[in-house]
Amino acid sequence: MLLAMLAWGMYEAGKRTAGAVDAASLATLSEPYHVATCLQKKRSELCTQLAELTRQFQIVQTTNEDLARQTRSLSKENNRLKEELDFFEHVMTGNTKIDNGVSIHQFNLKKDAQPGVYRYSVSMVQGGQRPKDFNGSLKFFVNLQQNDQRKTVLLTNKNAEKSFSISFKFYHRIEESFKIPPDTIVESMKVQVFEQGDSQVKLTQTAEPS
Structure with a gap:
């Protein structure tokens, strides 16, 4: 008799638990799907990614411009030194009066x-x-x-x-x-x-x- 009562109690408890889970799942599924909210979230993520890519591009662009300026400056200095060296070599050898x-x-x-x-x-x-x-x-x-x-x-x-x-x-x-x-x-x-x-x-x- 005691075993039968325990079995019945476990059965009823299982039914109540299953009912609660089903009710919770149905409640979640019954919530409305907001398209605008989803798009806003995606747009925010894309804007963040775009801002980061823009920042990285600006860094690369600035670096390239700096390198170009340094290259021009070094080329100018190199030409000056070569011309001065050539001049003094000619003077020392007597080829330039x-x-x-x-x-x-x-x-x-x-x-x-x-x-x-x-x-x-x-x-x-x-x-x-x-x-x-x-x-x-x-x-x-x-x-x-x-x-x-x-x-x-x-x-x-x-x-x-x-x-x-x-x-x-x-x-x-x-x-x-x-x-x-x-x-x-x-x-x-x-x-x-x-x-x-x-x-x-x-x-x-x-x-x-x-």
């Missing part, structure tokens, strides 16, 4: 790899026994052709000044660049050398682009 006073050793104008950009450089030397420091300035004029019209433009330095100050004893070199508008042709470039306190041109030389 330096006249007394100040003179223009080299003046070059080259088209850069960047569209519309031109690079120019001028090297100056001073010979003679125990020369004093030469103090003066340079002016650069670019002869352009645009829309079948010719004009001359006076370049400015980084401080928007129309003359480039120089001071040296034996050797001095300047390398800079400028950019021209589209549909413009650079025909030639002229450099003028002025001694400090003198408005008269001391030296002048013209270069064509190469």
Whole structure:
């Protein structure tokens, strides 16, 4: 009799537990499915991923720009050192004669790899026994052709000044660049050398682009 009562009790308890589980499952399934909520969640996740990818892209882009600037700077410095080394080697071997006073050793104008950009450089030397420091300035004029019209433009330095100050004893070199508008042709470039306190041109030389 006792065993029968225990069996009956376990049966009833099982029925109540099953009923509770079924009711809970039905209650969950009966909750409405909100499409807007789901889309909002997905959109938030996508926005987070997009923001992270954008940040990583900006980092890579900044790094590439920095590397490009460093490469251009190193290339410019390398060209300067090579030219100076070549000059002094020629002087030491006697292949290059330096006249007394100040003179223009080299003046070059080259088209850069960047569209519309031109690079120019001028090297100056001073010979003679125990020369004093030469103090003066340079002016650069670019002869352009645009829309079948010719004009001359006076370049400015980084401080928007129309003359480039120089001071040296034996050797001095300047390398800079400028950019021209589209549909413009650079025909030639002229450099003028002025001694400090003198408005008269001391030296002048013209270069064509190469």
